[in-house]
Amino acid sequence: xxxxxGVSRSGYYRAWRERAPKEEETxxxxxxxxxxxxxxxxxxxxxxxxxxxxxxGWSVNHKRVLRLMRQDNLLCLRRKAFVPATTDxxxxxxxxPNLARRRQASEIxxxxxxxxxxxxxxxxxxxxxxxxxxxxxxxxxxxxxDHLQASLAVQALEMALKARxxxxxxxxxxxxxxxxxxxxxxxxxxxxxxxxxxSRVGCPYDNAKAESFMKTLKTEEVDGRAxxxxxxxxxxxxAFIEEVYNPYRLHSALGYLAPMEFEKIGAAPLAAAQxxxxxxxxxxx
Numbered sequence: 001x002x003x004x005x006g007v008s009r010s011g012y013y014r015a016w017r018e019r020a021p022k023e024e025e026t027x028x029x030x031x032x033x034x035x036x037x038x039x040x041x042x043x044x045x046x047x048x049x050x051x052x053x054x055x056x057g058w059s060v061n062h063k064r065v066l067r068l069m070r071q072d073n074l075l076c077l078r079r080k081a082f083v084p085a086t087t088d089x090x091x092x093x094x095x096x097p098n099l100a101r102r103r104q105a106s107e108i109x110x111x112x113x114x115x116x117x118x119x120x121x122x123x124x125x126x127x128x129x130x131x132x133x134x135x136x137x138x139x140x141x142x143x144x145x146d147h148l149q150a151s152l153a154v155q156a157l158e159m160a161l162k163a164r165x166x167x168x169x170x171x172x173x174x175x176x177x178x179x180x181x182x183x184x185x186x187x188x189x190x191x192x193x194x195x196x197x198x199s200r201v202g203c204p205y206d207n208a209k210a211e212s213f214m215k216t217l218k219t220e221e222v223d224g225r226a227x228x229x230x231x232x233x234x235x236x237x238x239a240f241i242e243e244v245y246n247p248y249r250l251h252s253a254l255g256y257l258a259p260m261e262f263e264k265i266g267a268a269p270l271a272a273a274q275x276x277x278x279x280x281x282x283x284x285x
Contacts, residue, residue: 002057009057017059022123028058029068030120036074072118072125073148093181098206099197100173105135108263109166112140112194114174115210116153117218119144119237121227128217128237129156129179131172133164134209137251138259139241140164144234150182157185161192168193175199175207216249 002009017024035049044052046069050062105111111134119126129152131141141160145152157172172194174180180198189196199206221240227233247260254262 010059013057014059025068026120026123026125028053028060029072029125031056031058032065032068032074033072033118033120036069093178093183094186095176095181096196096198098173098200099171099195100134101200101206103171105133107266108133108135108138109164109170110135111171111173112160113207113210114153114156114172114180115207115214116148116177116179117214119222119227119233121229121233124230126227126230126233127152129153130210130213130241131156131160132210132213133259133263134173136259136263137209137213137254138246138263139213142238142241144230144237146230148179150179150184153177153179153182154184154188157188161188161194166192166194170194171197173197173199173207174210176201213245216245220244220249 002012013024016027031053032049035052036044046066047062049069050060050065053060053065100111100113103111112131113134114129114131116127116129119128124146126144126146127148129143130139132138133140140163141156141158143152143155143159145155170193172189174197176198179185180196186196217237217240221237221244225236227236246258248258250256250258251262257265
């Protein structure tokens with residue numbers, strides 16, 4: 001469009017910032033998110049990302065990029081080569097061992113997985129926390145907010161606990177984020193006799209079921225949608241989870257059953273569909 005109009009991209013972005021500063025900043029934050037989460041740029045710092053943004057025509061300096069990356073919690077992607085097994089590089093909270101590795105759930109409420117993702121709104125960002133049952137892939141708890149505080153994850157967990165009322169011994173698996181290692185979150189797990197489990201550093205395969213749900217959500221619901229604000233996004237995503245994904249979304253890993261349907265029928269169709277020796281386990285170096 002800039003080429004057809006005979007204007008430079010940098011000039012367009014400057015004019016956009018002057019005319020609609022909130023919308024321009026949301027667009028810039030989205031561009032930063034996409035670049036920072038691209039596997040080709042996973043080791044880039046804010047200075048290299050600034051250079052990439054300038055190539056795209058953004059009129060921005062490295063100080064502003066650093067501020068926005070810190071605000072959106074993107075700097076934590078830059079990890080040291082070695083992290084002690086008992087601590088995380090960005091907090092001093094205890095880190096729990098990975099109890100979910102190579103564990104195959106055989107019924108509901110044996111293993112839950114949790115994760116957080118971001119969603120772009122018209123003039124800001126929102127964040128979604130989910131808790132899934134690893135056996136049925138059913139979303140048993142979720143919450144949305146405009147912040148990344150521990151209370152967001154706690155709200156999703158409390159929804160799952162109140163709805164399912166699991167017996168003690170359930171394993172709850174997540175990454176090592178500060179939300180999941182916080183005192184409030186671990187205290188909530190302890191109160192219900194739930195065992196915390198956390199992924200190894202830099203290994204997304206350890207939380208593959210949660211990552212898969214986030215991909216499904218963004219592909220089938222979020223992409224192409226224009227959410228006005230947080231209430232609009234919460235209503236739309238809540239409807240997708242409760243009215244589409246849980247009752248109707250078919251999973252090849254469940255013998256092409258929906259999560260709620262699979263919980264009613266059980267593992268028999270899945271066991272019949274699987275052939276010996278076909279299960280492949282992804283591993284991290």
